[in-house]
Every structure is written in structure tokens, then in C-alpha cells.
Amino acid sequence: MTPVPYRVAARRRETADTVTLDLAPAASPLRPLRAGQYAMLYAFGVGEVPVPVSGIAGDLLSHTVRAVGKVSEALCRADPGEWVGVRGPYGTAWQAPNAGGDVLVVSGGIGLAPLRPLIDDIVTRASDYGTVSVLTGYREPGEQLFVPDLAVWRSRAEALLSLPER
Structure with missing residues (x-):
């Protein structure tokens, strides 16, 4: 190819x-x-x-x-x-979860990158779900990815927690 x-x-x-x-x-x-x-x-x-x-x-x-x-x-x-x-x-595409249930997305560091399109889809339709939670972790605050997106997700999701990794 x-x-x-x-x-x-x-x-x-x-x-x-x-x-x-x-x-x-x-x-x-x-x-x-x-x-x-x-x-x-x-x-x-x-x-x-x-x-x-x-x-x-x-x-x-x-x-x-x-x-x-x-x-x-x-x-x-x-x-x-x-x-x-x-x-x-x-690779195989991920499907958004079925409507009605709670959603928990957990990632660490650069692992948030492939989840970003899925999270965008889920938080755009947050009213279709129960509780939507996105948990991200980083070694240091300066390694946080997609900072503008985190603010949008936080406004649409029930909970968003961003933690430094230990």
C-alpha cells in the first residue's frame, strides 16, 4: 500500500x-x-x-x-x-457504549490520544447515558494532553478527574 x-x-x-x-x-x-x-x-x-x-x-x-x-x-x-x-x-474501530448505562473511561499519559474521538462522541451525547466519567493520569501536570478538550469534557461529563501518576 x-x-x-x-x-x-x-x-x-x-x-x-x-x-x-x-x-x-x-x-x-x-x-x-x-x-x-x-x-x-x-x-x-x-x-x-x-x-x-x-x-x-x-x-x-x-x-x-x-x-x-x-x-x-x-x-x-x-x-x-x-x-x-x-x-x-x-485496526478495529471501537463502538460507543449502548445508551442508558454509566460510562467510565480511564487512561494514562499518551494513552488518552486514541480515546479522544470516542470520548468526544460520548460526551457530546452525555444525556444518552447515566454517569459519564473520564479519569486521566499523568506523571506530571505538564504532561497533560488536550487541555482545552478537558475543559469541554468537564462541562459535559458528570465527572472528570485528571491526576498526576505516582
Whole structure:
């Protein structure tokens, strides 16, 4: 499968070593990615790595990348307007829970990234559920991801607790 070219539409720094890239297709987009799935992101001339989708808005894909190796470091340096290759989708999509019951989502560190589209869906429909709780943990407060989203989720969910990991 040849990577499809996507342009970096935006890059947001989440933490000192983590960014979220919003990627727009150059031509025909990939089949739609869904919560829980991932794509192979290709930094041209460097290599590729699997990265879960952390946001979906039409053809625009968001991927949150932590710089831990040559490829992820190159992706984290990608500026708006630059090109990234994308292959996928891979993996099995997650389904939102059935309406009526309570929902508890628990994550730690970068593990919040693949859960973000699912949480967005659940808190948007919070009235369909009983209690909606999102618990996140981090080693330090400066490693907290998606700070603006946390405020939105907090306003819509019954409970949201963000704790430093111990």
C-alpha cells in the first residue's frame, strides 16, 4: 500500500515532546478512520510509524505523536504546509457504549490520544447515558494532553478527574 500524501494543516504542541498534527488529504482521502483505528504515518526520507487517530473531522485527521525515535521526532517537527504520507486505516474501530448505562473511561499519559474521538462522541451525547466519567493520569501536570478538550469534557461529563501518576 503506497502512502497517500496529506498536508500538515496545523501542528499543536501538547507537551514538551508531544504534538498533534492535523492532516488534510492532497487528493482522494483514505477510507474514513474511526475511533480505535490507526494509520501508518510516513516522514518522507526517514520512515514510518503506526499512530492512532486522535481526532476526526470530515477528511481532516488528527494524530498525536510523542517524539521517541527518528521517525516520530521528524513527524513532531513537521510544520504546517509540509507533507506526510498516510496509509490505513488499520485496526478495529471501537463502538460507543449502548445508551442508558454509566460510562467510565480511564487512561494514562499518551494513552488518552486514541480515546479522544470516542470520548468526544460520548460526551457530546452525555444525556444518552447515566454517569459519564473520564479519569486521566499523568506523571506530571505538564504532561497533560488536550487541555482545552478537558475543559469541554468537564462541562459535559458528570465527572472528570485528571491526576498526576505516582
